[in-house]
Amino acid sequence: MSDNHDDVVATLQTICHVSKDRAEELLGAASGSMERAVEIHFQQKPSVARAKDSNDFGLISIDDDDDDDESGELANTNFSNETSHSKKDMATKPLLQSPSKKPRKSGSASSGKPQQSSKPKGTLHAFFSPKKGAGSQKNATSPDRKIGSSTRKRSPVCTPKKKNNESKQSTSLNTPTTSPVKEVKRPIKSAETEAPVDPRLSYNTLSKAFTEMTSTTKRNAKLNTLKMVLIGVIEAVGGIDTETSSREADGQTLTCALELISGKISLPNSTTVAPVPLQVSGAAVSGALQIVTGGVSKARMRESYRSTGDLGDTAAEFFSPAVSLQNFFKARKKRDRADDEQANNDDESSNKGASIARIHSLLQSVATVKPGTGSQKERQGLLVKLLRLAASKGEMRFLVRILLGNMRLGATIKSILAALAMAVEQVQTGKETTPQCPAIQTLQKTHDICPRLSRIAMALLCGGVKRAVQDCTLEVGVPIQPMLANPAHSLEEVEKMLTKGSSTSDETTWGNEAIAEWKYDGMRCQAHFDGNAMKLFSRHLLDTTKQFPDAAQFMLDARRQDEGDDDVDGKNTNKERVNSFILDAEIVAVDPGAFDRLLPFQILSTRRGAKKDDEGVKIKVFVFDLMYLNGLSLLGNSLWERQKLLRESFQGTPGFDFASSLKLKGYNEAEISNYLSEAVKGGAEGLMVKLIGRACQTSEGDLTTTTKIPAALPCPYESGTRSATWLKLKRDYVTGFFDTIDVVPIGAWHGNGRKAEKGFLSPILFAVYDEEDGIFRSISRCMSFTDSMYIAIREFYFRGTPYPSDVGIIEGDSLKTKKTAAGTSATSSADADVKDAEVEGSDDEDMEGGEVNEEGASDEEQEDDDGNALVGVNCLPGRPPSSLVLTNENCSIWFKPSEVWEVSFADLSLSRTHTAAAGLVDDAEGRGVALRFPRFKRRRPDKSVEQATNCVQIAQLFKKQCKQC
Structure with a gap:
C-alpha cells in the first residue's frame, strides 16, 4: 500500500478518532476521497441505525430516536470554527435540533428506496459543496450555514416533493420560512492560539519576511525587508517615546522579534549574553513532525529530506492545516471562498498565527527542559505544541529551522542591527532610511560593548540610538566583543604599519612606537571581577568560569591588595587597591615538569574543569590588556596607558604572568625576525605587533625644546573590530x-x-x-x-x-x-x-x-x-x-x-x-x-x-x- 494512502488513513484516524480498519472502510466507501469519508463518518456512525434496504454509505434518514445519542456525540466533538458555545451549553442544547417526531415517508414503490430531494442532504455534505458564487444569499437555508449554529433544525432526509418555485430555496434542513435567520459569526478560538494578535506582532508576519529574504541574495533588499518588519513591531508597541524612562514590556516584545530573526534565544533574567542552546536533535523534530502532520511515514519524510537537504523545507512540504477537525473545516471553507483573493495562496492560513511572544516563550520552555527521567517526553510535547502553532508553510519551515539552529536567512547579527538602526531612525524622524544610515555603525559599536539585545531594545524605545549609546555602556559581568588583529603576510606589512603617518622635523624622523607580543596557542579569556564575583568568558562570550576556576583564582591572587606610593618611570604614583577589573588574557596549557613549557591548544581543549594538583591539564594565564579598572572604563585609552595601569595593578605569580613582549621603536627587520623565531621555538604561534599610541624617534637627531613631537595614531581598545593597529605575524612566515x-x-x-x-x-x-x-x-x-x-x-x-x-x-x-x-x-x-x-x-x-x-x-x-x-x-x-x-x-x-x-x-x-x-x-x-x-x-x-x-x-x-x- 502506498505511503500516500497510509498518510490519508492516518489523517482520517486523527480527524474522526476511529480505528485504522474503520478509516479504511470509510475511504473505500468514499472512493478514496478524504473529505467524503469525513462527511460519511459524521452522517452515519456505527451507533446510528441504517435505513432499511440501504447497503451503501450514502446519505440516509436517521430515526428521531437516535437524536439524543447523536447530539451528545456531536456536542463533544470540537469541529465548529464559528461557534463559541461552552461545554455546558452544548451538553444541554443539542447542536442539531429536530422538530417533533413525524412518521417517515416512504419513497417510490417501484424503487423500494427512500426518495431523496434533488439538493444534497446533510450538513457536512452542504459544507463541502462548492459555493454558488460570492454574491449568493446567506440565510438559514444556505449550504454555507455553520453546522454548529443553534438555529439549525434537523428534519428527515426524505422530504415531500415541492413546487418548482419553492424547490430553489429548499434544502434538506427545514427552517422557518417567515424570514431568513442572520448568520452569527464569532471569532475562531483554538487551544493552540491566543486571542486576536496584532498582525505586526504575529509570527506569520515574520515568516513572510523570512521567505522574502531567502528569495534574494542582495544584502540591501534583505535589510529593507527586515527594516519594514521592525518598523511594524516598533509602531505596534507604541513607537519611540523620549519622555518615558522605562519600557520593559515593550522592550521584551522587540527583543522577542530580534531573537526570532537571529534564531538565537536568551532566557528571561539571564546574566549571560550568549544564547541558550535549545538542545533539540533532528530526530526529535522529525518525531514531532510526524505527529503534527497526521502521521506522515518515516519513509516519505526521509525521501523528502534527501531531496531538499533541509528539514524545514521537508516540514513545509508536508504542512497541512487539516490536522484536526477544526482546521479541516476551516481549510475547506477557505478553499470554497472563491471571491477571496487570498484563498489561492497555499502558503497562508485564514488565521493570523501565534504572536512572536508566544513562539518565543515556547522556545524558552524547550531550552529549559531539565535533563532526567521524563525530559525526552516533556521536550517532545513542547515541540508538538510549538509546531502546531504554525498557520502556514512558511511558519512551519522557519520554526523547524530555528529549532535546529540554522535560519538560512543570510542575516548576521550585524545585519539585524543595521536593519534595527534604520527602523528606529525612520520611526523617529519620519524620513526614509537607507543602508548608508550613520546610525548603523553607532548601534553596532554599542552592541559590541553591550551585547544584550534586551537592554538595547528598551533603550531604543525610550529615545532612539542616542539613548542606547547613553544607557548601554561597559559593565563588569557583561562580556564585550574582543578586539581582533589583521593577519600580516610579510614583514613588509609590519614595516608599513610602523611607519604609517611618519614625519620628519629638525632632521629627525618620527614613527609609531609598538610592541611585539608572543601570540600564545591557547584560549582567549576575558576576566570580569566586580569586587565580589569573578567570571571568565571565551572569545564567543560563553561563561567558562566552571571550566577554569583555577585561572580565575590566579587572576585574583595577582591583583594588588595594598595601597601606597611607588615610583613608575621615575614618577611617584599612587597605587590603589584593585577592587574591580576587566582583563584580556590567554589561558595556555603548560608542562609544570619542564619549567612551564608551553603546550599546544589541542591539549588545553581536553580540559573539562579543574583537577587535583596531580591530575588534569595544568594551565597558566598570560595577560596582555586591561579594559576596566576600579569603576573606570579604559576602552578609550591608548594601549601604552592601559598596559602601564595593568603592570601597576597586577604582579606576576606562578600561575599568572604578563605576555612576553619586545618594545619596537620603528621598524627593524632583523630584530623582529629574531624575536619571531624565539617565540616559535618557545611554543608560541607567532607574534602580535601592536601600535601603542605613542610616537617615537626613528633616526638620530638632537631634540630641543622647540622640537615638535608629532601626534601618534590613537590606539584605543576597539571592541568587535579587526583593527588596523594590531597585526598577527604567524610562524608560517618562518617555515x-x-x-x-x-x-x-x-x-x-x-x-x-x-x-x-x-x-x-x-x-x-x-x-x-x-x-x-x-x-x-x-x-x-x-x-x-x-x-x-x-x-x-x-x-x-x-x-x-x-x-x-x-x-x-x-x-x-x-x-x-x-x-x-x-x-x-x-x-x-x-x-x-x-x-x-x-x-x-x-x-x-x-x-x-x-x-x-x-x-x-x-x-x-x-x-x-x-x-x-x-x-x-x-x-x-x-x-x-x-x-x-x-x-x-x-x-x-x-x-x-x-x-x-x-x-x-x-x-x-x-x-x-x-x-x-x-x-x-x-x-x-x-x-x-x-x-x-x-x-x-x-x-x-x-x-x-x-x-x-x-x-x-x-x-x-x-x-x-x-x-x-
Whole structure:
C-alpha cells in the first residue's frame, strides 16, 4: 500500500478518532476521497441505525430516536470554527435540533428506496459543496450555514416533493420560512492560539519576511525587508517615546522579534549574553513532525529530506492545516471562498498565527527542559505544541529551522542591527532610511560593548540610538566583543604599519612606537571581577568560569591588595587597591615538569574543569590588556596607558604572568625576525605587533625644546573590530609558507586504491564563509592527512565520534616544505598525494593520490531494515541547497558545516570550479579563487564556522598576491 494512502488513513484516524480498519472502510466507501469519508463518518456512525434496504454509505434518514445519542456525540466533538458555545451549553442544547417526531415517508414503490430531494442532504455534505458564487444569499437555508449554529433544525432526509418555485430555496434542513435567520459569526478560538494578535506582532508576519529574504541574495533588499518588519513591531508597541524612562514590556516584545530573526534565544533574567542552546536533535523534530502532520511515514519524510537537504523545507512540504477537525473545516471553507483573493495562496492560513511572544516563550520552555527521567517526553510535547502553532508553510519551515539552529536567512547579527538602526531612525524622524544610515555603525559599536539585545531594545524605545549609546555602556559581568588583529603576510606589512603617518622635523624622523607580543596557542579569556564575583568568558562570550576556576583564582591572587606610593618611570604614583577589573588574557596549557613549557591548544581543549594538583591539564594565564579598572572604563585609552595601569595593578605569580613582549621603536627587520623565531621555538604561534599610541624617534637627531613631537595614531581598545593597529605575524612566515587560512570541511569523495580498502574519505572539499550571504563557498580540495586523521574524519562524520586529543595537531617537520637547490618546493612522502585539482586535473581525470570515486560505496555506508542507506551523524542526506553551500563540485558525501580547520597553501589561483570570493576579484568571467597545494595544519575547535576565513579576506589575499607578481 502506498505511503500516500497510509498518510490519508492516518489523517482520517486523527480527524474522526476511529480505528485504522474503520478509516479504511470509510475511504473505500468514499472512493478514496478524504473529505467524503469525513462527511460519511459524521452522517452515519456505527451507533446510528441504517435505513432499511440501504447497503451503501450514502446519505440516509436517521430515526428521531437516535437524536439524543447523536447530539451528545456531536456536542463533544470540537469541529465548529464559528461557534463559541461552552461545554455546558452544548451538553444541554443539542447542536442539531429536530422538530417533533413525524412518521417517515416512504419513497417510490417501484424503487423500494427512500426518495431523496434533488439538493444534497446533510450538513457536512452542504459544507463541502462548492459555493454558488460570492454574491449568493446567506440565510438559514444556505449550504454555507455553520453546522454548529443553534438555529439549525434537523428534519428527515426524505422530504415531500415541492413546487418548482419553492424547490430553489429548499434544502434538506427545514427552517422557518417567515424570514431568513442572520448568520452569527464569532471569532475562531483554538487551544493552540491566543486571542486576536496584532498582525505586526504575529509570527506569520515574520515568516513572510523570512521567505522574502531567502528569495534574494542582495544584502540591501534583505535589510529593507527586515527594516519594514521592525518598523511594524516598533509602531505596534507604541513607537519611540523620549519622555518615558522605562519600557520593559515593550522592550521584551522587540527583543522577542530580534531573537526570532537571529534564531538565537536568551532566557528571561539571564546574566549571560550568549544564547541558550535549545538542545533539540533532528530526530526529535522529525518525531514531532510526524505527529503534527497526521502521521506522515518515516519513509516519505526521509525521501523528502534527501531531496531538499533541509528539514524545514521537508516540514513545509508536508504542512497541512487539516490536522484536526477544526482546521479541516476551516481549510475547506477557505478553499470554497472563491471571491477571496487570498484563498489561492497555499502558503497562508485564514488565521493570523501565534504572536512572536508566544513562539518565543515556547522556545524558552524547550531550552529549559531539565535533563532526567521524563525530559525526552516533556521536550517532545513542547515541540508538538510549538509546531502546531504554525498557520502556514512558511511558519512551519522557519520554526523547524530555528529549532535546529540554522535560519538560512543570510542575516548576521550585524545585519539585524543595521536593519534595527534604520527602523528606529525612520520611526523617529519620519524620513526614509537607507543602508548608508550613520546610525548603523553607532548601534553596532554599542552592541559590541553591550551585547544584550534586551537592554538595547528598551533603550531604543525610550529615545532612539542616542539613548542606547547613553544607557548601554561597559559593565563588569557583561562580556564585550574582543578586539581582533589583521593577519600580516610579510614583514613588509609590519614595516608599513610602523611607519604609517611618519614625519620628519629638525632632521629627525618620527614613527609609531609598538610592541611585539608572543601570540600564545591557547584560549582567549576575558576576566570580569566586580569586587565580589569573578567570571571568565571565551572569545564567543560563553561563561567558562566552571571550566577554569583555577585561572580565575590566579587572576585574583595577582591583583594588588595594598595601597601606597611607588615610583613608575621615575614618577611617584599612587597605587590603589584593585577592587574591580576587566582583563584580556590567554589561558595556555603548560608542562609544570619542564619549567612551564608551553603546550599546544589541542591539549588545553581536553580540559573539562579543574583537577587535583596531580591530575588534569595544568594551565597558566598570560595577560596582555586591561579594559576596566576600579569603576573606570579604559576602552578609550591608548594601549601604552592601559598596559602601564595593568603592570601597576597586577604582579606576576606562578600561575599568572604578563605576555612576553619586545618594545619596537620603528621598524627593524632583523630584530623582529629574531624575536619571531624565539617565540616559535618557545611554543608560541607567532607574534602580535601592536601600535601603542605613542610616537617615537626613528633616526638620530638632537631634540630641543622647540622640537615638535608629532601626534601618534590613537590606539584605543576597539571592541568587535579587526583593527588596523594590531597585526598577527604567524610562524608560517618562518617555515616558508605564504599564510594559513581557516576553512570549513563541506564534503568528500570515497578514496580509491589503498584509501578505498581502508574506507578513507579523500579528498576533502573545503569552503570559506561568505558573511554577506551567510553561505559557504568552496575554495579547494585537500588530501594531506595522516592515516589517523583519515580514520578520525570518517568516525566523526559517520558516527559522530569526537576527535582523539592527539589527532589534528601540528605535525611538525612532516608539514614543512623542504627547499631544493633550485629553490622549488619538494614535499615529503607523507604529502606525496597532494594535488591541486584546479591546475593538475579535473574530476574526471585520474590523479595520483587524488583520484575520485564518485560511485564507490564506503564500508561505513550502512543500511537500515528497509534497505535504505543511513545518513552519517554529521552528514547531509544529499547535495546542500545554494542557500547553504555554493560550489561547482559534486561530492559523493556532503558534510554538515560543523568545524574549522587551519590549512596552509602555496598561492592562490582563479577557478571556475570554486566560488570563494567570486565577484570580489577583478575577473570578467566571475571566477572564484582556489588554493594551490593546500596542506592541512590542524583543527580549530576554538572557532565557530562563522569565524572561518571569509570571502573578503580571500579577495584581499589574492589582490596582494597579484601586486607582488
